[in-house]
Amino acid sequence: MINLPGITDIKFPVFLAPMEDVTDKAFRKICLEMGADLAVSEFIASEALVRNSEKSFLKMEKSYPDETLVVQIFGNSPDVMADAAQMVEESGAAILDLNFGCPVKKIVNKGGGAALLRDLPLMKEITRRVVNAVKIPVTAKTRLGWTSEDLVHEEVALNLQEVGIQALTMHGRTRSQLYAGEADWEKIAEIKQNPDFQIPLIGNGDINSAEKAVECFEKYWVDGIMIGRAAIGDPWLFKRVRAVLNGEKFDEVPSIKERSRVCKQHLIATGDWKNEYIAVLEMRKFYSGYFKGIPGFKPFKIKLMEANSFEEVFAVFDEVENELNM
Ligand SMILES: Cc1cc2nc3c(=O)[nH]c(=O)nc-3n(C[C@H](O)[C@H](O)[C@H](O)COP(=O)(O)O)c2cc1C
Structure with missing residues (x-):
């Protein structure tokens, strides 16, 4: 302790x-x-x-x-x-x-x-x-x-x-x-x-x-x-x-929905604190980690790297959720 x-x-x-x-x-x-x-x-x-x-x-x-x-x-x-x-x-x-x-x-x-x-x-x-x-x-x-x-x-x-x-x-x-x-x-x-x-x-x-x-x-x-x-x-x-x-078994892999949820939370909190544009730029270094191991994510990552507003980023998250199943 x-x-x-x-x-x-x-x-x-x-x-x-x-x-x-x-x-x-x-x-x-x-x-x-x-x-x-x-x-x-x-x-x-x-x-x-x-x-x-x-x-x-x-x-x-x-x-x-x-x-x-x-x-x-x-x-x-x-x-x-x-x-x-x-x-x-x-x-x-x-x-x-x-x-x-x-x-x-x-x-x-x-x-x-x-x-x-x-x-x-x-x-x-x-x-x-x-x-x-x-x-x-x-x-x-x-x-x-x-x-x-x-x-x-x-x-x-x-x-x-x-x-x-x-x-x-x-x-x-x-x-x-x-x-x-x-x-x-x-x-x-x-x-x-x-x-x-x-x-x-x-x-x-x-x-x-x-x-x-x-x-x-x-x-x-x-x-x-x-x-x-x-x-x-x-x-x-x-x-x-x-x-x-704690001695419990836990091998749950976060779903795409959960990954998008946390990414959004991260993005919005950064935006509230700094501003939307900085948040969008700063989040770019996190996407590979948040969506690691998701087959087919690469083209969406490119879109996320090019997105310049929350609206654009969230639209890509929606596409990821709709098009990639996990
Ligand atoms: C991007 C980055 C920034 C870091 N900044 C700090 C820091 O501000 N203060 C600090 O004590 N260590 C800093 N570190 C070192 C980490 O706290 C940690 O000691 C190191 O990454 C080893 O732990 P890990 O193998 O779990 O990453 C930084 C490491 C990285 C990768």
Whole structure:
């Protein structure tokens, strides 16, 4: 069990991973409705937040009034991170997550994200300052190390525990791996096996089925799991995972009607929040996932990619429902 708001009584908590340009409030709501227990916001630059950038505030909006929102921030200045943390708390977030794992050059070159894996004293200092700056629980998400030659997962885990984080998420890859190879769950388990490590551990990396989710809990003893890429276009994965973790059988494949319904919900929520045109553009990256495995979908995908309004998109959904049986 993990003693964090929203999940204190959940035996096998399942998180939606933070993903830039994906885990906005529209997508988080869908995943939470499908069975994710907590969903993490897209990361927010602490520097932008303290400059009152409007975009940063939008990323902290809840998907519904009662959402137990986890907001993630990144940066490398203890002062700025502490100030940003207070702004996150004031915005109504329930949990604050610190990003020490982003491998992307534009972040790392400025000393943020995974760059902190090469400066553990600074990572610890940032965390200490943030924990002291807010009353809400602080968690952190990171990777195993910068490269496979300098793994620091256990050291990081103990350091951050010492300065007061309430849970640690470990993605089982190094920074230099980016997303290549496989997540190393044996290494994630090493943290759990360390007798000095007492706080909850959330494992992350390559969970793409209910069976894998069960394996992560059973074989690697994590307290929670976090799912990212596999949920893009397949939020039903959370339903399957939840059912199997509860010991129920669940192999239902979502019907075309259900896929269209969720796609529409995603589209309309994005439109309400941003605007119709942006929603139509942003949804283009999700269609392949939402209709994955449907024979004959390709020509409809082309039409969806060319559609420029809700009306046009919905007309294609109707065609898909009428012409493809499943
Ligand atoms: C498009 C995309 C955006 C991401 N953005 C973030 C982010 O903002 N913060 C973060 O901590 N990790 C981010 N990640 C990493 C994921 O949270 C996760 O750690 C990674 O994808 C591994 O999990 P998975 O195999 O379940 O996808 C991102 C990953 C992807 C694919």
